[in-house]
Amino acid sequence: MKVWKVALAALATMGLQPLAAQMERVPDRASDEGEGPFGKLLIRGATVIEGSGAPPAGPVDIMVEGNRIAALYPGGAPDSEAQGAQRVVDAAGMYVLPGFVDVHGHNGDEGKAAQPSYGYKLWLAHGVTTVRGVSFYFGPGTPDLSDASRSAANTITAPRLIPYIVFGDKWSGGNPDTPAKAREWVRWAKTQGYWGVKFFNSSSPEVLGAALDEAKKQQMGTVAHLAQTGVAEVNARTAVELGLGGVTHFYGHFESLLKDGLPYYPENYNYFDEQSRFAWVAQLAPQAVEPGSEKWDEYIDFLVDSGVTLSPTFNIYSASRDVMAAKTRDWHAKYTIPSLMDFYAPSATNHGSYYKDWTTEDEVAWRKFYQKWFKLTKEFHERGGRVTAGSDPGYIYQTWGFAYIGELEMLREAGLSPLAVIRAATIDGAREIYEPRGEAPPMGRIAVGQLADLVIVPENPLANFKVLYGTGHTRLNREDETIEQVGGVRWTIKDGIIYDAQQLLADVARMADEQRAAAQQ
Structure with a gap:
């Protein structure tokens, strides 16, 4: 052969x-899948894990113009800049990668x-x-x-x-x-x-x-x-x-x-x-x-x-x-x-x-x-x-x-x-x-001039990568002694377009449900 x-x-x-x-x-x-890109998108109050191996830093405001990161503001963007944003994502207490x-x-x-x-x-x-x-x-x-x-x-x-x-x-x-x-x-x-x-x-x-x-x-x-x-x-x-x-x-x-x-x-x-x-x-x-x-x-x-x-x-x-x-x-x-x-x-x-x-x-x-x-x-x-x-x-x-x-x-x-x-x-x-x-990558770091490809997560993935799973992570809430599910990506931004990660998962769950229903007919 x-x-x-x-x-x-x-x-x-x-x-x-x-x-x-x-x-x-x-x-x-579809028109309801993803928002943007925007003239100015402001991500507020995040802790940034910028990708090169540098340690987390925050809070930082990230200004995105179109599909590019235009500015990083440690401690927060000036009011004059923030007021010009068409869309604001409140990422206080969250992590952006x-x-x-x-x-x-x-x-x-x-x-x-x-x-x-x-x-x-x-x-x-x-x-x-x-x-x-x-x-x-x-x-x-x-x-x-x-x-x-x-x-x-x-x-x-x-x-x-x-x-x-x-x-x-x-x-x-x-x-x-x-x-x-x-x-x-x-x-x-x-x-x-x-x-x-x-x-x-x-x-x-x-x-x-x-x-x-x-x-x-x-x-x-x-x-x-x-x-x-x-x-x-x-x-x-x-x-x-x-x-x-x-x-x-x-x-x-x-x-x-x-x-x-x-x-x-x-x-x-x-x-x-x-x-x-x-x-x-x-x-x-x-x-x-x-x-x-x-x-x-x-x-x-x-x-x-x-x-x-x-x-x-x-x-x-x-x-x-x-x-x-x-x-x-x-x-x-x-x-x-x-x-x-x-x-x-x-x-x-x-x-x-x-x-x-x-x-x-x-x-x-x-x-x-x-x-x-x-x-x-x-x-x-x-x-x-x-x-x-x-x-x-x-x-x-x-x-x-x-x-x-x-x-x-x-x-x-x-x-x-x-x-x-x-x-x-x-x-x-x-x-x-x-x-x-022969090109420098246009994405892969959170830096001015890079493409606005970002992940926003409510929990710290450096402490526990399991919080990145769509199913989240099971944890005991020690204040009220209840078992809770935490984590999961909240928003994924690609090319300055904001995708609701939970909505994407809901779409996938619907696909699975529809296939199960069809198999039973």
């Missing part, structure tokens, strides 16, 4: 079939979530104002670019959408199986309007190297899912040496750190059997060298020196260490639509729905795997490497928006400080997207 056919087969097993032709069109933004950047997004497909606004609204409801789609949809004739254009014009209710394309996808020129054809495909993707390329390592090193080199020349970003099917030739070290800009997931790292030359798989291993594939992933960790060893330290230094970015997406595999917890998350009952819950259920075919015989031994192996993966990421971060936040939603009990907050919690578990997690989720995510273009 040719490499191209192998790649398509791999996509199919991952639930990435080109089904977007059957997806519903994202409706135009830059809009979150999800560097690893996919949209649904007809079998999971046929209406893309389901995912878009969940992202916005959790403060995510920018998403890099890798890809949003797969296959020719799909609306990646039109959705991105409509979002940029704010004619749909959606985050800012940054379209990447899977290498070889969507064009009619055949398999880009030579260096010359790989370069031709990259140039074609650039002319279509894609910002970057997502690679699966099904190409030869020569073809991959040519594509990466051409992408750099075209000022396109690059990221790779270095799957087990190609990692014997191209692991993370090899891909970075060839010029890869970002490694996502864990793929390729442990294969770069093996005690022996190749990973061991049992004689009955089958990559296309999802349970076999994911159960044996955890067995890579004990085959790799130990933290602190010469090979381990040299590899991390190599990654840091190369300037590669790691977006680990810890959350997407978290069910592997406790599947019962994952399938009973607080939000599933109200916000996860039935078709998505059906997709998550154990299945012989659906990507990531592999818990058909998931045992205690499997979960223990994955917990140990995470310990080593966390250690690698933390040391990379501590030595100056850039880590960003991506959620890879729509698989393995990870629902849009909620999955992103789960990733922030797991970055914290890996050892990043709360401020470092926020930096990964904001300015560093923006830098990963814009640096290949």
